[in-house]
Amino acid sequence: MKNNRVAVFRKEHFNAAHRLNNPNWSDEQNERVYGKCNNLNYHGHNYDLVVQVTGEIDSETGYVMDMKVLSDLIKIEVLDKFDHKNLNLDTPEFANINPSAENIAIVIYDKLRTKLKSELDLKIRLYETERNFVEFPVS
Amino acid sequence: MKNNRVAVFRKEHFNAAHRLNNPNWSDEQNERVYGKCNNLNYHGHNYDLVVQVTGEIDSETGYVMDMKVLSDLIKIEVLDKFDHKNLNLDTPEFANINPSAENIAIVIYDKLRTKLKSELDLKIRLYETERNFVEFPVS
Amino acid sequence: MKNNRVAVFRKEHFNAAHRLNNPNWSDEQNERVYGKCNNLNYHGHNYDLVVQVTGEIDSETGYVMDMKVLSDLIKIEVLDKFDHKNLNLDTPEFANINPSAENIAIVIYDKLRTKLKSELDLKIRLYETERNFVEFPVS
Amino acid sequence: MKNNRVAVFRKEHFNAAHRLNNPNWSDEQNERVYGKCNNLNYHGHNYDLVVQVTGEIDSETGYVMDMKVLSDLIKIEVLDKFDHKNLNLDTPEFANINPSAENIAIVIYDKLRTKLKSELDLKIRLYETERNFVEFPVS
Amino acid sequence: MKNNRVAVFRKEHFNAAHRLNNPNWSDEQNERVYGKCNNLNYHGHNYDLVVQVTGEIDSETGYVMDMKVLSDLIKIEVLDKFDHKNLNLDTPEFANINPSAENIAIVIYDKLRTKLKSELDLKIRLYETERNFVEFPVS
Amino acid sequence: MKNNRVAVFRKEHFNAAHRLNNPNWSDEQNERVYGKCNNLNYHGHNYDLVVQVTGEIDSETGYVMDMKVLSDLIKIEVLDKFDHKNLNLDTPEFANINPSAENIAIVIYDKLRTKLKSELDLKIRLYETERNFVEFPVS
Numbered sequence: 001m002k003n004n005r006v007a008v009f010r011k012e013h014f015n016a017a018h019r020l021n022n023p024n025w026s027d028e029q030n031e032r033v034y035g036k037c038n039n040l041n042y043h044g045h046n047y048d049l050v051v052q053v054t055g056e057i058d059s060e061t062g063y064v065m066d067m068k069v070l071s072d073l074i075k076i077e078v079l080d081k082f083d084h085k086n087l088n089l090d091t092p093e094f095a096n097i098n099p100s101a102e103n104i105a106i107v108i109y110d111k112l113r114t115k116l117k118s119e120l121d122l123k124i125r126l127y128e129t130e131r132n133f134v135e136f137p138v139s
Numbered sequence: 140m141k142n143n144r145v146a147v148f149r150k151e152h153f154n155a156a157h158r159l160n161n162p163n164w165s166d167e168q169n170e171r172v173y174g175k176c177n178n179l180n181y182h183g184h185n186y187d188l189v190v191q192v193t194g195e196i197d198s199e200t201g202y203v204m205d206m207k208v209l210s211d212l213i214k215i216e217v218l219d220k221f222d223h224k225n226l227n228l229d230t231p232e233f234a235n236i237n238p239s240a241e242n243i244a245i246v247i248y249d250k251l252r253t254k255l256k257s258e259l260d261l262k263i264r265l266y267e268t269e270r271n272f273v274e275f276p277v278s
Numbered sequence: 279m280k281n282n283r284v285a286v287f288r289k290e291h292f293n294a295a296h297r298l299n300n301p302n303w304s305d306e307q308n309e310r311v312y313g314k315c316n317n318l319n320y321h322g323h324n325y326d327l328v329v330q331v332t333g334e335i336d337s338e339t340g341y342v343m344d345m346k347v348l349s350d351l352i353k354i355e356v357l358d359k360f361d362h363k364n365l366n367l368d369t370p371e372f373a374n375i376n377p378s379a380e381n382i383a384i385v386i387y388d389k390l391r392t393k394l395k396s397e398l399d400l401k402i403r404l405y406e407t408e409r410n411f412v413e414f415p416v417s
Numbered sequence: 418m419k420n421n422r423v424a425v426f427r428k429e430h431f432n433a434a435h436r437l438n439n440p441n442w443s444d445e446q447n448e449r450v451y452g453k454c455n456n457l458n459y460h461g462h463n464y465d466l467v468v469q470v471t472g473e474i475d476s477e478t479g480y481v482m483d484m485k486v487l488s489d490l491i492k493i494e495v496l497d498k499f500d501h502k503n504l505n506l507d508t509p510e511f512a513n514i515n516p517s518a519e520n521i522a523i524v525i526y527d528k529l530r531t532k533l534k535s536e537l538d539l540k541i542r543l544y545e546t547e548r549n550f551v552e553f554p555v556s
Numbered sequence: 557m558k559n560n561r562v563a564v565f566r567k568e569h570f571n572a573a574h575r576l577n578n579p580n581w582s583d584e585q586n587e588r589v590y591g592k593c594n595n596l597n598y599h600g601h602n603y604d605l606v607v608q609v610t611g612e613i614d615s616e617t618g619y620v621m622d623m624k625v626l627s628d629l630i631k632i633e634v635l636d637k638f639d640h641k642n643l644n645l646d647t648p649e650f651a652n653i654n655p656s657a658e659n660i661a662i663v664i665y666d667k668l669r670t671k672l673k674s675e676l677d678l679k680i681r682l683y684e685t686e687r688n689f690v691e692f693p694v695s
Numbered sequence: 696m697k698n699n700r701v702a703v704f705r706k707e708h709f710n711a712a713h714r715l716n717n718p719n720w721s722d723e724q725n726e727r728v729y730g731k732c733n734n735l736n737y738h739g740h741n742y743d744l745v746v747q748v749t750g751e752i753d754s755e756t757g758y759v760m761d762m763k764v765l766s767d768l769i770k771i772e773v774l775d776k777f778d779h780k781n782l783n784l785d786t787p788e789f790a791n792i793n794p795s796a797e798n799i800a801i802v803i804y805d806k807l808r809t810k811l812k813s814e815l816d817l818k819i820r821l822y823e824t825e826r827n828f829v830e831f832p833v834s
Contacts, residue, residue, distance in 0.1 A: 006658045007694045011687040017156035017183040041225035044156040044183005062656035067688050086180035100340035102284045131289040138285045145519045146555045150548040201517035206549050239757035241701045270706040271762050277702045295434035295461040319503035322434040322461005364458035378618035380562045409567040410623050416563045423797045424833045428826040479795035484827050573712035573739040597781035600712040600739005642736035
């Protein structure tokens with residue numbers, strides 16, 4: 001079972017506005033299901049994002065992946081697109097997807113997955129608040 | 140100098156959307172001064188609020204002020220009004236005030252000051268993010 | 279391997295007194311094994327509790343589970359029973375179980391497991407202090 | 418105004434049980450004032466203690482005070498006496514003092530004040546929970 | 557699937573200097589790969605170390621493992637060797653191993669693995685900074 | 696006493712190696728005073744730096760000072776000079792000053808003071824570890 005696979009983690013953050021709303025529902029149903037998260041004029045969060053990449057250590061560098069490269073990748077693929085934005089109005093990714101923490105995590109996973117070598121595993125942890133957070137995928 | 144004045148602190152939080160904008164300025168000037176904080180469709184934060192109340196210990200209770208009473212007061216005066224709201228659109232307090240962290244702190248101070256006994260001193264610390272925060276008043 | 283299972287986490291906390299003691303042992307053995315955790319008159323902790331629920335995202339709501347519902351469930355099943363209590367004296371759950379962090383985590387797991395739909399997986403992480411914590415179950 | 422006075426801070430922690438109760442009051446009044454903090458069989462906390470010492474830098478050492486010496490002092494005067502104890506039952510300091518956070522802070526101040534050189538200023542910050550804390554003295 | 561296996565975690569920390577450098581490379585290549593982490597005269601970190609031990613609860617003690625014993629073991633095997641040291645110059649463990657976070661985690665794993673009973677599983681999480689951390693092994 | 700002076704805070708961090716040593720002392724005296732902080736080959740820290748600037752709110756911007764400007768100033772004056780460096784060997788600022796936390800805080804204060812408008816007050820808080828930190832100046 002001894003191997004040289006290690007998980008490396010990089011924590012970043014972004015600040016965004018959002019609103020939970022299902023356009024197929026009545027206002028009453030949206031209010032009942034989402035409560036104050038349905039507020040018409042949006043509310044917002046400081047999202048903390050932890051990206052986990054798992055793979056074998058490169059014997060030359062001692063790295064699974066250069067954290068600077070990973071940080072730059074997250075900046076380009078996630079922060080530049082979502083930071084200081086209204087997820088519902090400003091980002092095409094959520095044009096037809098409700099920006100729940102669960103869905104945001106999957107969207108971020110899909111964006112980063114295509115940019116990482118296939119032999120590396122990827123997991124996303126997203127904190128909407130210190131007390132509410134999600135993880136994707138789960139084994 | 141030995142006395143029985145103690146400062147007590149209660150930490151609460153709320154999540155809100157906002158946008159920094161000066162209506163007397165051109166779009167270009169707002170963009171230049173506020174950068175991404177001027178985003179037209181708002182962005183948001185998890186605001187951490189620390190309320191400091193300073194006074195003499197009541198010899199009967201051992202309290203400067205009952206933290207439950209202080210917590211309830213913050214809930215009624217601040218959280219119920221600002222949590223899961225758009226500060227620019229949903230709150231009359233910021234109809235004519237730019238919701239910078241500095242101004243939010245002063246607005247919260249003014250709301251709580253009128254509800255506390257005059258012999259108690261009050262100070263507000265407001266975290267817009269873990270890395271940007273403000274304090275009012277300063278001695 | 280791509281699926282839509284997501285883990286959602288809710289963090290809560292409670293404050294309690296406890297004492298580690300095995301009634302089948304002599305005072306000397308209890309003192310030797312548990313040290314200061316065996317203090318006759320109890321000591322206490324701020325317990326931080328992280329409840330992890332794993333399941334498929336509901337395509338209508340975008341939720342694995344409504345965090346408000348999960349928070350209310352934890353309040354009813356755990357906080358209302360353990361918060362500001364003496365675990366050894368005030369809670370029937372620990373009448374015959376030593377309230378070690380390990381055992382508290384299993385007790386909380388059992389209480390919540392019966393209230394969650396069977397298709398949802400459940401995991402408990404319990405912090406006795408910032409530096410000592412436990413997780414149950416482990417795969 | 419330029420001088421060489423610096424404040425140095427050392428953070429320590431201890432875990433203790435306590436109960437808020439005023440023996441001059443009826444059970445009903447104690448319950449009404451202290452609520453669940455009055456629980457007969459005690460509850461407990463992880464107390465975080467921050468000790469602030471202010472003075473001039475010693476030009477030889479570059480220190481206001483050796484943090485190792487301050488840490489040892491806190492251990493002897495505070496942690497060895499209060500850690501894993503029941504403040505009401507096990508500590509003579511609170512035989513006649515209600516162990517509210519305010520009063521605990523003053524007791525700790527008095528214990529450390531006598532052990533520090535008179536030219537050093539002392540301030541105590543005590544966290545009962547992450548969200549409730551106190552500071553003594555206040556200027 | 558219900559069993560009595562629990563994971564217990566102990567968090568410790570140490571402060572060390574290090575430098576990333578591959579002696580088989582030219583100075584230019586080391587500078588290109590490691591950037592400022594290659595600084596000739598070293599830089600340093602506060603390393604936070606979380607040791608996870610998984611096993612069955614002992615029905616007598618209520619413990620998977622006594623946290624005091626685990627803490628002492630980490631002190632002897634890790635902190636006494638690495639704390640306030642230069643990993644490249646002062647520790648034989650890194651005489652021929654580049655002290656990347658990944659490699660430090662594996663070295664710590666190997667040191668603790670030989671001291672734990674074989675029926676206990678071990679996992680290491682090492683924080684180089686709050687935003688860069690690693691975990692070993694991964695299943 | 697009501698005024699519009701507000702304190703704004705910006706938190707940054709840097710990682711550096713250092714060693715405490717007084718060249719006027721014998722090795723024995725340095726070892727006795729500084730203990731493991733005197734380690735010949737250096738050790739290191741993740742320094743967290745909180746810069747506090749106090750002044751009047753600009754009624755046009757709602758800012759005491761643009762946090763982006765303050766962050767850039769800290770980057771140029773402090774992080775670019777100290778991050779991933781050996782304070783004793785790589786930085787002329789500490790050629791003749793012992794890099795204790797107290798002295799580092801004063802050096803940072805002096806560097807930033809000359810770059811800020813005179814009507815703004817400045818205070819530095821520097822965390823050497825989570826448990827040891829300093830503040831300068833003190834009123």
